[in-house]
Amino acid sequence: MGTPLNLTSNIFFFIFTLTIFFVAYTFPRLQPKQTNLVFYVHDHFTGELSTAATVAGKSGPASNILHFGTVAVVDDPVTVGPSDDSKLIGRAQGIYVNSQLDGKGLYMVFSVIFTNGKFKGSSLEIQGSDIFTMTEREFGVVSGTGYFRFVKGYGIMETVFMDIASLMATLKLNVTVKHY
Numbered sequence: 008m009g010t011p012l013n014l015t016s017n018i019f020f021f022i023f024t025l026t027i028f029f030v031a032y033t034f035p036r037l038q039p040k041q042t043n044l045v046f047y048v049h050d051h052f053t054g055e056l057s058t059a060a061t062v063a064g065k066s067g068p069a070s071n072i073l074h075f076g077t078v079a080v081v082d083d084p085v086t087v088g089p090s091d092d093s094k095l096i097g098r099a100q101g102i103y104v105n106s107q108l109d110g111k112g113l114y115m116v117f118s119v120i121f122t123n124g125k126f127k128g129s130s131l132e133i134q135g136s137d138i139f140t141m142t143e144r145e146f147g148v149v150s151g152t153g154y155f156r157f158v159k160g161y162g163i164m165e166t167v168f169m170d171i172a173s174l175m176a177t178l179k180l181n182v183t184v185k186h187y
């Protein structure tokens with residue numbers, strides 16, 4: 008007679024294997040990878056380095072971005088640090104719409120297109136409200152491309168420099184995204 012089937016050891020091996028698979032597949036799902044990045048966006052509506060322009064509004068294309076109803080298109084430099092001559096890593100391209108009746112809030116929808124640095128070739132899609140009188144405001148990150156495919160997240164925006172008279176601002180964006 009051959010060796011009888013060792014049921015106990017087989018069941019143990021089966022359960023052991025199942026446990027390994029369960030751990031291997033469950034844990035990465037429970038804790039999706041997260042990326043945090045900080046960058047600066049330079050928003051200049053006037054001057055030589057002007058990269059933002061109003062295109063429509065209650066008084067036509069010359070409407071002030073600080074007035075309700077004004078639509079602006081931006082192609083702003085994105086840098087590593089807050090100063091204007093800090094290393095350029097991309098552009099923030101999209102639209103701002105002043106969508107608060109008192110003029111103190113923008114609706115923004117733009118892509119951050121990385122052309123240099125760690126995330127070169129990838130982009131983030133940003134969408135949300137910007138109540139720019141607040142020190143810190145939160146916005147949504149709805150998706151991305153390249154390294155940021157499938158991401159979702161949020162960001163915190165702070166104005167680090169603002170000159171209301173000449174409509175120039177430097178914004179710090181601190182983005183946290185999860186990769187699913």
Ligand SMILES: *[C@@H]1O[C@H](CO)[C@@H](O)[C@H](O)[C@H]1NC(C)=O
Nearest residue numbers: 043045161162163181182183
């Ligand atoms: C970025 O925001 C996170 C919270 O989402 C915070 O913990 C972190 O300190 C911030 N980093 C910087 C450089 O502001």
